[in-house]
Amino acid sequence: MLKPFPQPYYITQPLLPDINKTSEMIKMIWESKQLSNNGDMVKQLESELSDFLQADFLSVFSNGTVALQLACRVLRLSGEVITTPFTFAATVHSLEWNNIRPVFCDIEEDTFNINPDLIESLITRHTTAIMPVHVFGNPCDVGRIQQIADRYGLRVLYDAAHAFGVKVRDQAIASFGDISMFSFHATKIFHTIEGGALTFKDKYYKERADSLRNFGIGDSDNVMEPGTNGKLNEVQAAVGILLLPExxxxxxxxxxxxxxxxxxxxxxxxxxxxxxxxxxxxxxxxxxxxxxxxxxxxxxxxxxxxxxxxxxxxxxxxxxxxxxxxxxxxxxxxxxxxxxxxxxxxxxxxxxxxxxxxxxxxxxxxxxxxxxxxxx
Ligand SMILES: Cc1ncc(COP(=O)(O)O)c(C=O)c1O
Incomplete structure (x- = not known):
């Protein structure tokens, strides 16, 4: 007779950095007296993540949801965006928070991802983008999705929350679409307790995202547009630096x-x-x-x-x-x-x-x- 587990056996357990190394990093942060606002830890993490994910440009955020919301702004999405219903609430919410109407497209039963055969029939004159999700880290049909986007002049914003480190024929998952979002929530393979990143094809996109995560403040004292507070702090960035090699x-x-x-x-x-x-x-x-x-x-x-x-x-x-x-x-x-x-x-x-x-x-x-x- 099989017995129950003595304690609840949970679906996941976070990867934790070594406590002594974490203390050392925190000590460095305390000595620097810089706890947030694009400090050394954030800069180091962004550089290491760019290499790991083979991203042209990358920025980190306080979480993946804010990152997605800002990605919609960076790409100036409006009207309708075609996405999948088989995803976490944050994917669709990020559209709604930008006053964009989500248009649901059915999925493929084997990969659980948006079905590229069905996308075209959903495109209207209001459509500005396709927002597919690499569900459970299974890559979408990136080639077909890009072809459709190019044919209709649409942007492609990937929700790659689950796809950290995935490659398609040796090509990094971050290299597809205009922007990809990775979630660094504690339940993810790589995490910063809470956090997220965007990877960009275009340097201009990164510059706008960096301004938007910092209230829309530009290089000078000018506030360029209504941004938000989407910054990752130094302690969380340190957790990321320690976990990346793991x-x-x-x-x-x-x-x-x-x-x-x-x-x-x-x-x-x-x-x-x-x-x-x-x-x-x-x-x-x-x-x-x-x-x-x-x-x-x-x-x-x-x-x-x-x-x-x-x-x-x-x-x-x-x-x-x-x-x-x-x-x-x-x-x-x-x-x-x-x-x-x-x-x-x-x-x-x-x-x-x-x-x-x-x-x-x-x-x-x-x-x-x-x-x-x-x-x-
Ligand atoms: C598919 C998907 N998109 C978006 C998110 C939101 O990411 P975060 O929790 O970092 O805000 C998640 C979170 O778990 C997710 O699974």
Missing amino acids: VENEIARRKAITGLYRQWLEDVPGIAASRDIDGVTHNYPYFVVRVDEKEYGSSRDELYERLKGFNIITRKYFYPLCSDFQCYKYLPSSSRQHLPAANRVADTVLALPLHGRMLDSDVEKICAIIKSLHGG
Whole structure:
């Protein structure tokens, strides 16, 4: 008889920098007396992240949501922007905060990303951009999306919150589109507790984003436009500097755990694990399965509840769809008939625990429990 975990087994656990090294960094910051406002730690982090992500230009922010909101401003987006309903609330909210109408496009069932075949039919004279999300770090069809954008003169703003370190045929994910946003929230592979970054193709975009994150203040004492406070502070930047060298190991360990999950869940009827995509260097931010109620014998929601009984805390990620939120369900593009694939995926996905400190035996036990629950 399989026993529950003695403590709640959470879906993730943050990567933490060594406490002594963190204290040393904090001591340096205390001595410098500069705690915020583009200090040495922020400058160093921006330079190291530009190299790591192979970005032409990069700026860091207090979080990914503010970064996305400012990216819309930098690109002067307005009217309508085509995006996906299968994402975190912040993607769509950042449009709404800029008075832009989100237009939902359905997704591909294998990658969970925006379906490029369906984008063109949603373009109107009000469309200014496409805002795709690299969901769970799976890269979107970047080539096709750029072709469509070029044909219609649209901007491409990627929500790359999950895609830190991903490459497509050895090309860094930050090299696609006009701007990409990375989230550095504590639950992400690389983090600064809270934080985010934008990567830019154009130096002018970086200059505007840097001004916008600092209240719109220009080089001189002039305030150029209504910016906000989107600055990352020095202590958070120091956490980032300490964690960046750990990222490769974290991804390698997550890759190994993902391999074990795939192996041990392979023969469980009705549980379909995500797969790697040819030519992609993945970063393994989440381990997501789809539950086929008929074959497995329980629905996704039942499995979620039953795993809770074993102290395994999973997440219905992303459920509900953004198109089902109270604030967006009035949109014409939110109807279920318009988004059949997104609805099917949202009703069947379940993210299982994944982080670099998991033991092989924990993965084995979680898989054994899922297997034992087969048949209802
Ligand atoms: C897809 C997606 N977009 C945007 C965000 C917002 O990022 P942040 O939490 O850094 O504001 C997240 C956050 O987790 C996310 O998962």
